[in-house]
Amino acid sequence: MDNGCFSSPRRDFPNGLRVLVVDDDPTWLKILEKMLKKCNYEVTTCCLARHALSLLRERKDGYDIVISDVNMPDMDGFKLLEHVGLEMDLPVIMMSVDGETSRVMKGVQHGACDYLLKPIRMKELRNIWQHVFRKRIHEVRDFENFESFESMHLMTNGSELSEEGNLFALEDMTTTKKRKDLDNKHDDKEFLDSSSSKKARVVWSVDLHQKFVKAVNQIGFDKVGPKKILDLMNVPWLSRENVASHLQKYRLYLSRLQKDNEQKSSPSGMKHSDLPSKDVGNFNFPNSAIKQQNDASIDRCNYSEGTLHHQNMETKSHEGNPKGIVPHSTTAEKARPLTGNITDANIQPFASLESERKHAAFDCTMSTPYSWTDIPKSQLKKEQKPVVHLEDNFNLLPFHGKKHNIQVDQSQSIASISSTPSITEQDVAACIETKPRFSGYKKDYTSSVSSIRSSVDTFPFRPGNLMMNDQPSQPISTTNFGLKTQSSNNLSCISDLESYQRNLLFGGEAASAAPLDEDLYFYWHNMNFGQPNIGMSEYYDPGLLTEVPNHLYDSADYLVIDQGLFIA
Amino acid sequence: MEKNQSRMQLVAMKQSFFDQGLLDEQFIQLEELQDDVNPNFVEEIVILYYGDSLRLISSIEQALKERNLLDFNKLDTLMHQFTGSSSSIGAKKVKAECNLFREYCRAGNIEGCMKSFQQCKKEYASLRKKLEAYFQLARQVGSSEAACRSK
Numbered sequence: 159m160d161n162g163c164f165s166s167p168r169r170d171f172p173n174g175l176r177v178l179v180v181d182d183d184p185t186w187l188k189i190l191e192k193m194l195k196k197c198n199y200e201v202t203t204c205c206l207a208r209h210a211l212s213l214l215r216e217r218k219d220g221y222d223i224v225i226s227d228v229n230m231p232d233m234d235g236f237k238l239l240e241h242v243g244l245e246m247d248l249p250v251i252m253m254s255v256d257g258e259t260s261r262v263m264k265g266v267q268h269g270a271c272d273y274l275l276k277p278i279r280m281k282e283l284r285n286i287w288q289h290v291f292r293k294r295i296h297e298v299r300d301f302e303n304f305e306s307f308e309s310m311h312l313m314t315n316g317s318e319l320s321e322e323g324n325l326f327a328l329e330d331m332t333t334t335k336k337r338k339d340l341d342n343k344h345d346d347k348e349f350l351d352s353s354s355s356k357k358a359r360v361v362w363s364v365d366l367h368q369k370f371v372k373a374v375n376q377i378g379f380d381k382v383g384p385k386k387i388l389d390l391m392n393v394p395w396l397s398r399e400n401v402a403s404h405l406q407k408y409r410l411y412l413s414r415l416q417k418d419n420e421q422k423s424s425p426s427g428m429k430h431s432d433l434p435s436k437d438v439g440n441f442n443f444p445n446s447a448i449k450q451q452n453d454a455s456i457d458r459c460n461y462s463e464g465t466l467h468h469q470n471m472e473t474k475s476h477e478g479n480p481k482g483i484v485p486h487s488t489t490a491e492k493a494r495p496l497t498g499n500i501t502d503a504n505i506q507p508f509a510s511l512e513s514e515r516k517h518a519a520f521d522c523t524m525s526t527p528y529s530w531t532d533i534p535k536s537q538l539k540k541e542q543k544p545v546v547h548l549e550d551n552f553n554l555l556p557f558h559g560k561k562h563n564i565q566v567d568q569s570q571s572i573a574s575i576s577s578t579p580s581i582t583e584q585d586v587a588a589c590i591e592t593k594p595r596f597s598g599y600k601k602d603y604t605s606s607v608s609s610i611r612s613s614v615d616t617f618p619f620r621p622g623n624l625m626m627n628d629q630p631s632q633p634i635s636t637t638n639f640g641l642k643t644q645s646s647n648n649l650s651c652i653s654d655l656e657s658y659q660r661n662l663l664f665g666g667e668a669a670s671a672a673p674l675d676e677d678l679y680f681y682w683h684n685m686n687f688g689q690p691n692i693g694m695s696e697y698y699d700p701g702l703l704t705e706v707p708n709h710l711y712d713s714a715d716y717l718v719i720d721q722g723l724f725i726a
Numbered sequence: 727m728e729k730n731q732s733r734m735q736l737v738a739m740k741q742s743f744f745d746q747g748l749l750d751e752q753f754i755q756l757e758e759l760q761d762d763v764n765p766n767f768v769e770e771i772v773i774l775y776y777g778d779s780l781r782l783i784s785s786i787e788q789a790l791k792e793r794n795l796l797d798f799n800k801l802d803t804l805m806h807q808f809t810g811s812s813s814s815i816g817a818k819k820v821k822a823e824c825n826l827f828r829e830y831c832r833a834g835n836i837e838g839c840m841k842s843f844q845q846c847k848k849e850y851a852s853l854r855k856k857l858e859a860y861f862q863l864a865r866q867v868g869s870s871e872a873a874c875r876s877k
Contacts, residue, residue: 183807185774185814192759192767229806255810277752277813280759 172287173198180210180226180238181253186276190225193280207233214246218365221248222290225274228254228261236268243269249289253278362404369393370404732867739860748853752816769861775815779850782808790843794836801839802831808846820849 177199181187187203194201202221204210207230214221224242228235239250252265255276265273271289274282362370373390374382384402391401743749753768760767786804789797809824823846830838 183778183810183814185771185778185811188774189756189759189771189814192764196759196761227810229803229810255813256806276810277750277755277816279755 172290175199175287175290176202176220176222177286178202178204178210178213178221178224180204180207180224180230180235182206182227182230182232186227190278190283193278193283196280197284206230207235207238211238211241214242214248218246219363221246223249223251223286225251225253225286228252228256228265236264239265239268239270249293251286251289366393366396367404370401370408374405374408729867732863736860736863736867739856739863743856743860747818748856750816750818752813754816756815769864772815772857772861775811775817776854778811779808782811783847783850786843790840796836796839798831798834798839802828805831812850817850817853820846820853823849 175197177194179187179190179194179201181190181203182205184205187205191201191203202213204213207226210224210226214224226235226238226242230238235252235254239252242248242250249271250269251272251274252270253274253276254261257275262273271292272286369391370387373387376390377383377386382405384398384405387405388396388398388401743753756768756771764770782804786801786808789801789804805824805828809821809828812820812824823842827839827842827846830842
């Protein structure tokens, strides 16, 4: 089964934990198999280390944990341990009849998460799931931390923006709301963190997302549908709903990218140039304040992943795109319409992010964010700047070429809408981009969103729970963002990709998103917002996010969007 | 009546294994794993153990034939495996002898190795005999159920 960050897709974790046991002793192999089966785990036995490695490589996400003996004839157990740790990053438990301290120490040094002494009792095996769980939590936690930070930032930003006018006024309101949301969110997040206990979330790991994108490209973006994708992906544990929501996000993302591209080309003052460099993506928001905020947010965004290498993204798309978060900054320089940049940036950030590493949060939830950027083939490459193509030609759409037609159209429409505010959006996007983890963005973006009121709707993406599950995430409510720039309703039209992108970029400015699942926040930026860079949030095209869109598209959101500014 | 007697006999036999230090709680663990899915689990495991042991014993014997040019590392490795195998069914005494052998190995004590290896073989043979009798009786008594209950 392909598994993203979460190895076990089962909802009744730890039942069904997929264990690979490697031991040259046939007697022990049989005993362990029986013991593990009694623990309701799914067991695969192997008496040769090499065979075990090939099994693991074959099905990269096919196992949750590996238990291996130390002394094996064909390969040293420690060596196997190293391989598994490096290639698959799975928790490995060592076992041996020899319990000498030096051996145990060696095991730990090589990365074993536990060392069991033979004879092994069943109670020792019952608890091995904790190692799997721990790993997951750590990944998510990293992300969340970022998010919290971001949200705080956003909140601050929000207030600063208030002076901008009615936007801000609205923002104030939303800010407050956001604060609340934020609090809630945090709670939720935390709670959701132990998603395993709550329910199994689908973590769109890089691999999984790649598969998804591949399937989408194969089918043809315009003909794509969750069922088809699901069939092509051939991931047994993935549900249609999972794919549907992910697709939605992806569409949003793409459309946003496209929009960015368009914007980029437009001379709007996006100060992408400004954006650059600030760590995260200084989106060159016309307002310095915003900018700062954006920057901050961008930074955050960038941080969400740790070090979003948005830089990678820069290469291509940066023109004008502030590198998403990081990437946006570079693009910002170009002052290209944000959309354009952002998309690129967005894409890149993701890409880079992905490449960077699986950010905990993202990996789990959105490891795809990067992958999103990957969407357009060219963009999708992890390391590359996804949007690059978009910039110039609206290739933004993740798909390179053909399939993206649809998206392009959408983004175009969106882009047009947002062209005015494009800057903001882009800025926002830029900001957002850097943060593939939406969660981080969200916070920041929320505030910026409010201020920016970009026409782009961004969805605050809550990385923590970003897992793209089927559930609709509440784009806006969750994050501080709450700002919902009114998007030219086209937003809704925007492909999921775009929104997704946006979210990514803007970290989910989805300000006023309808009560979307906390998991996913996408800030909807109203593209129409002529506001100067609201910041990154603008860029987010929240509507696009699949998860979010469900809700976002809900009447409430749309209304807001229609009305123009809306502060989430 | 007969059955009860046999059952009691079975119980007593098993108890003696523990009392004599032939088996340890690992054996009980195996019995606990036995269920409807694997009604003869314990016996299956023990049979696997026999096979593994024979292979290892003959390898060690072969290695020991080198007399004065013993490859202690190899011997240690082989014995290590035998120890692991014995631990799987809880063969306590056999395991103890194996550990002794390994110590001699590490010390480079050829005589010690030879002697302790003989002990190993002896203990193994003795245990095997007793277990075979045990399982035979268990089958007579009527199944794994009896074997389990005789705990």
